[in-house]
Amino acid sequence: xxxxxxxxxxxxxxxxxxxxxxxxxxxVARVYIERNSNDTSILIDNTLISLSQSLSGYLxxxxxxxxxxxxxDDFISALKVMASESYESMSKYQVLSITNMLDSxxxxxxxxxxxxxxxxxxxxxxxxxxxxxxPLNDVTPNYExxxxxxxxxxxxxxxxxxxxxPHKQDYFTRTKNESVFSVARTIREIPSKRPxxxxxxxxxxxxxxxxxxxxxxxxxxxxxxxxxxxxxxYANHEVSPVLFRPxxxxxxxxxxxxxxxxxxxxTVAPYNWELVVLLSNSHLEQKxxxxxxxxxxxYIICLVVAFLFYQGLSRKVMGPVKExxxxxRKVEQGDFTARYPTHTKDEFDVIGQSLNSxxxxxxxxxxxxxxxxxxxxxxxxxxLQSQIQPHxxxxxxxxFITLNQIGERELLEKSIIDLTLLLRYILNHSDMTTxxxxxxxxxxxxxxxxxxxxxxLQVLMSCEDGxxxxxxxxxxxxxxxxxxxxxxxxxxxxxxxLTVAADTVWEDGVLFVRIRIEDDGVGFDTQxxxxxxxxxxxxxxxxLQLCFPDSLFRLESAVGVGTSIIIMxxxxxxxxxxxxx
Numbered sequence: 001x002x003x004x005x006x007x008x009x010x011x012x013x014x015x016x017x018x019x020x021x022x023x024x025x026x027x028v029a030r031v032y033i034e035r036n037s038n039d040t041s042i043l044i045d046n047t048l049i050s051l052s053q054s055l056s057g058y059l060x061x062x063x064x065x066x067x068x069x070x071x072x073d074d075f076i077s078a079l080k081v082m083a084s085e086s087y088e089s090m091s092k093y094q095v096l097s098i099t100n101m102l103d104s105x106x107x108x109x110x111x112x113x114x115x116x117x118x119x120x121x122x123x124x125x126x127x128x129x130x131x132x133x134x135p136l137n138d139v140t141p142n143y144e145x146x147x148x149x150x151x152x153x154x155x156x157x158x159x160x161x162x163x164x165x166p167h168k169q170d171y172f173t174r175t176k177n178e179s180v181f182s183v184a185r186t187i188r189e190i191p192s193k194r195p196x197x198x199x200x201x202x203x204x205x206x207x208x209x210x211x212x213x214x215x216x217x218x219x220x221x222x223x224x225x226x227x228x229x230x231x232x233x234y235a236n237h238e239v240s241p242v243l244f245r246p247x248x249x250x251x252x253x254x255x256x257x258x259x260x261x262x263x264x265x266x267t268v269a270p271y272n273w274e275l276v277v278l279l280s281n282s283h284l285e286q287k288x289x290x291x292x293x294x295x296x297x298x299y300i301i302c303l304v305v306a307f308l309f310y311q312g313l314s315r316k317v318m319g320p321v322k323e324x325x326x327x328x329r330k331v332e333q334g335d336f337t338a339r340y341p342t343h344t345k346d347e348f349d350v351i352g353q354s355l356n357s358x359x360x361x362x363x364x365x366x367x368x369x370x371x372x373x374x375x376x377x378x379x380x381x382x383x384l385q386s387q388i389q390p391h392x393x394x395x396x397x398x399x400f401i402t403l404n405q406i407g408e409r410e411l412l413e414k415s416i417i418d419l420t421l422l423l424r425y426i427l428n429h430s431d432m433t434t435x436x437x438x439x440x441x442x443x444x445x446x447x448x449x450x451x452x453x454x455x456x457l458q459v460l461m462s463c464e465d466g467x468x469x470x471x472x473x474x475x476x477x478x479x480x481x482x483x484x485x486x487x488x489x490x491x492x493x494x495x496x497x498l499t500v501a502a503d504t505v506w507e508d509g510v511l512f513v514r515i516r517i518e519d520d521g522v523g524f525d526t527q528x529x530x531x532x533x534x535x536x537x538x539x540x541x542x543x544l545q546l547c548f549p550d551s552l553f554r555l556e557s558a559v560g561v562g563t564s565i566i567i568m569x570x571x572x573x574x575x576x577x578x579x580x581x
Contacts, residue, residue: 021302029295033288041251041264044217044277048266052275054211055225056268059183063161065116065201066185078102079187079196083123102129115207117180118172121187122151123197130172137174145171145198154184154198161185163271165233166205181205181233208234219287222261222278228271239278247274253281324352327359336363418448435502435513436468442481442500449485456495457485463502467513470574473547479540480517480565488521488563496521504571511571512552520562526555548573 069075078098081087087095102121118132122145130139145151148171150164164182169175180202186195212223213236225234230244240256248254248263255261261278268275323340330338336359340352400419403412422444439461446459481500489496499518504511541553544567552568 022299025295025299029291033291036287036291040218044264044279045266047215047217048264048275048277051212051215052266052268055273055275056271058207058211059163059268059271059273062163062183062201062203065119066161066183066199069187069199070190074101076187076189076196079121079123079128080189082128083126083196099129103131115203117175117178117202117204118169119199119201120171121197121199128197132172132175134172134174137172140171140173140176143171150182150184150200151198154186154200155195157186159186159188159193163227163233164200165227165231169202179205181208205234209236212236217277217279219283220280224276224278225268226274226276228273230274233273243278244276254278320349320352324355327352327355331359331362336366415448418444422448431474432471433474434468435470435472435515436463438472438474438477439463439468439500439502441475442477445478445481446498446500453485453489456493457489458495458497460497460499461501464504467502467504470513472569473543476540476543477515477517479537483537484517484519484521484563484565488519488523491522507568512568513571513574515567515569516564518562518564523557523559523561523563525559526557544569 069079078101081090081098116133118130118137120130120139121128124146125142125144127139127143127145130137150162150167153162153164162184164184166179166181169178169180181204182200182202184198184200187197187199188195208225212234215223222239223234223236224232224239224244226244227233230247232241243254243256243261248265250263250265252263253260254263260281262281262284263276263278265274265276267273327338327340338359339356342349342352342356400412400415403415422441443459443461446457446461450457450459477500481498484498489498497520499516501514501516503514505514506512537555544551544553548569550570550573552566554566554568555563556566557563
């Protein structure tokens with residue numbers, strides 16, 4: 001009666017509160033993401049501007065270093081002399097004067113600039129002068145300077161500075177494996193502009209590393225510096241060159257395998273170099289996702305609060321209904337002490353009182369009929385079991401008398417010990433036992449009988465592992481085995497075989513546990529079964545029906561062929577509570 005009203009209230013609450021809250025949360029998240037993206041873009045652009053200006057200033061300083069020869073006419077004149085053939089015929093004093101003048105100029109540069117590792121002046125393949133920060137360093141003998149890229153590029157630049165990508169100082173003996181970043185320029189005569197030599201200044205690549213090492217964009221990133229030919233000059237991490245062939249557009253997305261990057265680039269003027277930053281696109285998306293997740297979490301919290309508010313209102317109406325359902329479920333599970341607690345003065349109170357009255361009447365009927373029937377079945381079962389135990393003992397005592405009469409004293413003593421073990425099993429166990437224990441009892445009983453019959457009795461036993469733990473009535477198989485031995489094997493003077501086996505078999509789509517007791521003894525006519533009248537056989541069948549109502553008991557026998565008893569118990573019975581014990 002109240003549920004439609006509750007649903008209407010929930011619908012109104014969702015339209016008036018939850019949906020506007022959801023829309024507001026989404027709009028706030030979008031605005032925050034856009035503003036954060038704009039702030040990040042401004043930060044990156046300003047950082048790149050600062051980096052490009054610093055890099056441009058540094059390149060300009062290196063450019064100015066190679067112009068030092070033009071500031072001193074004597075420097076150029078000395079280089080002309082050293083490059084000429086007459087230099088070899090000059091006196092030691094003249095050579096020393098020229099060398100000291102050049103060294104004073106270049107040493108000043110190297111001492112004032114700690115990043116400059118060396119300066120070298122060559123003409124074709126002839127080193128004219130060099131200055132390094134390693135006093136033991138020397139020019140590599142017979143080095144082909146004219147064949148190097150930096151020498152050819154310097155000549156082609158016609159007097160302009162040429163920046164050389166990081167490379168090895170293989171033209172020096174002591175630092176040939178060190179990586180340097182260089183600037184080279186052709187030194188020419190001022191009037192004729194004829195090239196005299198090429199000067200190259202080598203700077204430590206650590207300068208570039210220090211310039212970029214403290215840059216942080218708050219996401220994993222790569223900083224790459226490309227020269228005017230778009231060759232790698234520096235990268236703070238390993239980057240695939242494929243990303244820059246062709247050069248990606250600014251603020252575009254590039255991919256390298258499973259990784260994607262946002263490209264932000266800026267040209268380093270006036271050298272036409274390119275400073276490129278690759279920002280991890282996945283981390284940028286994660287930041288965006290983080291904002292959405294927080295917005296979703298806020299919305300969920302509001303939704304939970306609203307749900308709790310709704311639950312508080314609906315509990316007053318739905319509480320009694322839930323109590324009635326809870327009481328009925330307890331009764332379904334067999335708890336007939338459950339009662340509905342009447343605490344309201346409305347229609348639910350009347351329904352609850354009627355339910356309590358019905359539960360009381362149902363409990364009374366069950367106690368009068370069902371419980372009495374169970375007690376009667378247990379009494380009948382115990383009566384049948386009490387008949388088997390004296391019958392079993394009577395037959396065993398008769399066997400002992402026979403052993404005593406024929407003088408088998410040792411065999412009689414061993415049989416009494418085996419009987420003691422069997423009696424201990426009977427007295428120390430409950431009415432139910434496992435099929436494995438029952439088979440073990442049969443094994444002991446058969447061993448006792450084999451002492452009596454000797455080679456005339458051979459017993460074959462088998463039991464599947466899966467059926468061993470199944471519960472069966474105690475002494476359910478012993479009377480059948482005893483009948484087979486006494487009525488099937490004992491009358492014959494020839495050897496007989498008794499087979500006791502337990503396994504599973506499918507029949508008509510049902511899985512059965514099959515127990516077989518078979519002998520190849522004298523057999524009998526099944527039409528005369530009532531006259532045969534074995535007590536153990538009849539009691540076993542009745543006990544089996546009491547414990548397993550759907551079980552099958554099959555008896556087949558023929559005179560001179562033998563007897564076969566097959567017990568078929570549905571496997572599902574062993575998982576149900578058919579017997580109370």
